Each structure stands twice: as C-alpha cells, then as structure tokens.
Amino acid sequence: HTAAANGTGTGYFSGNVALTTDLVSGTYYLRDPSRGNTYTTNMSNGTTGNGTVFTDADNVWANGLLSNTATIGVDAQYGTAVTWDYYKNVHGRNGIANNGVGAYNRVHYSSGYNNAYWSDTCFCMTYGDGDGTTFNPFDSLDVAGHEMTHGVTSRTANLTYSGQSGGLNEATSDIFGTMVEYYAANANDAPDYKIGEKLYKSGTGALRYMYSPNLDGSSADCYYSTIANLDVHYSSGVANHFFFLLAEGTAGAGMPTSKTCITGNKLKATGTASLTGIGRSPAAKIWYRALTVYMTSSTTFKGARTATLKAATDLYGTGSTQYNAVAAAWSAVLVN
Ligand code: ASN
Ligand code: ZN
Ligand code: CA
Numbered sequence: 001h002t003a004a005a006n007g008t009g010t011g012y013f014s015g016n017v018a019l020t021t022d023l024v025s026g027t028y029y030l031r032d033p034s035r036g037n038t039y040t041t042n043m044s045n046g047t048t049g050n051g052t053v054f055t056d057a058d059n060v061w062a063n064g065l066l067s068n069t070a071t072i073g074v075d076a077q078y079g080t081a082v083t084w085d086y087y088k089n090v091h092g093r094n095g096i097a098n099n100g101v102g103a104y105n106r107v108h109y110s111s112g113y114n115n116a117y118w119s120d121t122c123f124c125m126t127y128g129d130g131d132g133t134t135f136n137p138f139d140s141l142d143v144a145g146h147e148m149t150h151g152v153t154s155r156t157a158n159l160t161y162s163g164q165s166g167g168l169n170e171a172t173s174d175i176f177g178t179m180v181e182y183y184a185a186n187a188n189d190a191p192d193y194k195i196g197e198k199l200y201k202s203g204t205g206a207l208r209y210m211y212s213p214n215l216d217g218s219s220a221d222c223y224y225s226t227i228a229n230l231d232v233h234y235s236s237g238v239a240n241h242f243f244f245l246l247a248e249g250t251a252g253a254g255m256p257t258s259k260t261c262i263t264g265n266k267l268k269a270t271g272t273a274s275l276t277g278i279g280r281s282p283a284a285k286i287w288y289r290a291l292t293v294y295m296t297s298s299t300t301f302k303g304a305r306t307a308t309l310k311a312a313t314d315l316y317g318t319g320s321t322q323y324n325a326v327a328a329a330w331s332a333v334l335v336n
Contacts, residue, residue, distance in 0.1 A: 004033040009061030009074035013140045013198050015188035017078045021059055030054035030061065030070075030077050035084040036095045038102025040077045042069055043109045043126075050122075051106050066129075069108060072137045076105035076127055079144025079180075086145070086176075086183040087152070090281075091288050096151040097123070103151060107139065116143050118150040133201065140198035141189050145180030146173040157295035163228040164300040167235030172291055174208060174236060175243050179284045193244055193256070211244045211258040213237025214267045221269035222261030223301050223334040238301055238333050241269065243287065246329040249277035260332035275332055278325045286311045286326060305330040 005023040010016050022031040022039075030053060031039035041051030054061075054073045062070035084102065087093040094100045105125045113128025116138035125147055127139040150173055153159055159169035174195050182191040189198055196207035206216070213219035219237030220227055227235050241258070248255045251274065260271035277283075286308050293314075294307035308326050316322040330336070 002033065005059055007056070007059035007061060009078070010064040010071065011062065011075035011078055012064060012066060012071050012137065013075050013189050014078045014186055015064065017074065017186075019061060019074065019077060020081070021056075021061075023059075028056045028059045030056070030073055032077070032081060032102065035081055036100050036102025038077070038080045038084065038104060040073045040080070040105040040107060042073060043106050044069075045108055045111050045129075047110050050104075050124075051108075066137070072107045072127070072129070072139055073105075075137070075139045075141075076107050076125065076144065079139055079141050080105055080125070080148070082141060082184045083145050083148045083180050086180045090179075090183065090284065093152070096148055097155050103148060105139075107137075114138070116147050118147040120151065120154050123151070130199065136199050136201055138196075138199060140196060141184055141186065142177040142181045142195055142197075143199070144177070146177030146195060149173040149176040152176070153291065156292045157299060158297045159295060159299060160297045161232060164235065165298055166232035167227065167230070167237075168239055168295070168299060168301070168304055170232045170236035171239030171243070172287070174210060174240050175284070175287055178210065179280065182280060193248075208233070208236070208240065210240040211248070211256045212269065213241050214269070220266055221259075221333070222266050224266035227266075227301070238335065239304060242329050242333045242335070243283060245275050245277070245332050246286070246325055247277050247280045247283035249275045252277050261334045263334065266334075269333075271332070273332065275328055276325070278322050282316070282322050285315055286322065289314060301335045305335050 003023045007019045007021040020032045022029040043051040062068045107127045109126045112131040116127045159165040193210040194206035209215040214221045219234040259269040260273045261269045262271040289311035290307035312323040312326045
C-alpha cells in the first residue's frame with residue numbers, strides 16, 4: 001500500500017520546501033505519486049546502477065547541510081517537482097515525455113564530479129557533488145530545469161546536439177531552466193538570467209549569462225557565419241541573447257542592461273538600438289510552441305527565427321506587438 005503524504009525538507013539551495021512523498025508501510029520514500037512517481041536515489045559516490053531511494057522516518061527531510069546525504073536529495077526532488085509543475089501549469093505538458101511519467105534523479109554520483117546530465121536512455125537525471133572547492137553540488141534549480149529540458153527537447157524538436165541545432169538545443173535548456181527558476185520564485189535562490197550562479201563556492205560567477213553571453217569569455221553574443229564551429233554551450237549565446245531581448249528588452253525594469261549587435265562584432269554586442277521586452281510569459285510561450293510545433297532536428301538559427309515568428313503568429317497574430325518583437329530581437333543578434 002502506498003499513499004501520497006505531505007512532507008517538508010531543507011535543501012542546500014532551496015531551503016525549507018514542501019515535498020510530496022510516498023508512505024509505504026510506515027516509511028516515507030522520496031517519491032512523488034502526484035508527479036508521475038518521480039523519485040530520487042542516493043548513488044553513495046558510485047557510478048553504476050540506480051542507487052537507493054532516499055527514505056525517512058518522520059517525513060521531515062534533511063537539514064540543509066551537506067553532511068546530511070539527503071540534503072542534496074531534497075534539492076533534486078524539489079527541482080523535479082518545480083520543473084514538472086512549470087511544464088504542466090504553464091505549457092500543459094504532462095511530464096517530460098508528456099505521458100504522465102516522472103523522471104528520476106540520482107544524486108551523489110561519483111566523487112568530486114563537476115557536472116549534471118540528462119539521459120534519454122534511463123529517462124533520468126544524474127547530479128555530481130562538485131569538487132567542494134570551486135563548485136557546490138550541481139543540482140541548483142536552474143541546472144535541474146536545464147537538464148530536464150534536454151529530455152523535453154529530445155521528445156519534441158529533437159534538435160541534433162552539434163552545430164547550430166546544438167546551440168538551439170542548449171539555449172532551449174537555458175531558457176526553460178531560467179523560466180523554471182522564475183516560476184519557483186524561491187527566496188533562497190533568487191531568479192535571474194544567469195545559469196548555474198549558485199554552483200560557485202565563492203558566491204560569484206555563473207556558467208552562462210543570457211543577457212550578455214560573452215561575459216563568460218567564450219559564448220557568442222551575436223550570430224556569424226561560422227558559429228556552428230563553436231561548442232554548443234557557447235553558440236547557444238545567440239539564442240539566449242535573443243530570448244533575453246525578447247522577454248526583457250535592452251533595459252527592462254530590474255534587469256541587467258543588454259546590448260544589441262553590430263555587424264562584425266560577433267562576440268561583443270556593442271550596438272545601441274533599444275528594444276522593449278514583451279515579458280517572460282509570452283516569450284516562453286512563443287519558444288515552447290516553436291520548439292514543439294515548428295523546429296526539427298536540423299533547425300538553424302535562421303530556422304529558429306522562422307519557427308518563432310510562426311509561433312508568434314499562431315499565438316498573437318501577424319503584425320502583433322509580440323510578432324514584431326520576435327523579429328526585432330532576432331535582428332538584434334544578427335539573425336535575419
Ligand atoms: N551539463 C551538460 C549539459 O547539459 C552536460 C551535457 O549533457 N552536455 O549541457
Ligand atoms: Zn545542456
Ligand atoms: Ca539562474
């Protein structure tokens with residue numbers, strides 16, 4: 001016999017959060033019957049197998065300290081729950097594969113592992129603990145949303161993970177990872193347009209900066225003809241920058257300043273044109289519809305322009321403010 005139970009936990013990043021857990025014969029399992037039975041296991045620093053599902057006696061999970069092995073389990077399970085709710089409540093998507101089945105999480109994978117990744121094979125997430133010197137564990141909420149979005153992409157447009165389509169695949173994960181962070185509005189992990197800002201022990205830095213991608217020293221702010229040669233985590237900058245400009249504009253309230261591109265400045269956006277954002281919710285609806293209806297495995301940046309314009313037409317009409325903003329934001333990153 002199994003029954004959904006209302007628990008609470010304290011994560012390392014997320015702080016005190018509500019968790020829906022599974023009560024079986026007097027023991028609580030870190031498994032959520034209300035979200036496709038998504039669950040979280042402890043790999044105990046191993047690298048093979050599925051680990052052991054976390055259990056608890058009183059349904060009050062962990063304490064926010066890394067010395068408690070369940071603390072990171074709370075963050076991972078919370079990340080899965082918020083990502084599930086975001087896709088369900090905002091986009092009407094019933095789980096990553098849209099079939100009501102929750103993915104599972106494996107935490108404490110290997111030792112000092114500085115990454116997290118989605119696997120289509122196991123339909124599961126894997127999180128490293130980080131090296132503990134430069135990096136924290138890799139299950140902050142934006143990273144969780146980023147990684148699970150790889151699963152959504154593979155079951156929709158299936159953007160090939162190299163070249164321009166690979167940059168769009170990565171950007172899709174950064175976009176929805178960020179939208180998940182905004183959806184949660186967790187005071188312990190304030191939403192922003194940085195990716196992985198919570199991963200750094202020092203408290204400064206980020207893996208990527210959507211509003212000004214080249215702040216990382218490697219990502220492209222703007223489109224250029226040989227962009228497909230960049231690593232997909234850097235070519236993504238073009239579409240991340242597009243999305244920021246579409247949602248927030250060049251000087252949105254409370255937002256970092258973002259600049260538009262001028263020809264010949266592929267890595268540095270130095271233009272001065274000003275754009276007005278349409279807001280996160282319309283921008284995310286446009287990207288989701290483009291991803292799930294119009295993009296294919298070989299979509300390029302130019303193709304993404306076409307796909308998002310079609311999506312904006314469907315949602316808001318040709319010539320609408322939103323349609324015109326999509327065109328202007330792509331042009332601002334030199335995708336014409
Ligand atoms: N964390 C990396 C990413 O999602 C791992 C990978 O799958 N390339 O981009
Ligand atoms: Zn990724
Ligand atoms: Ca972030």
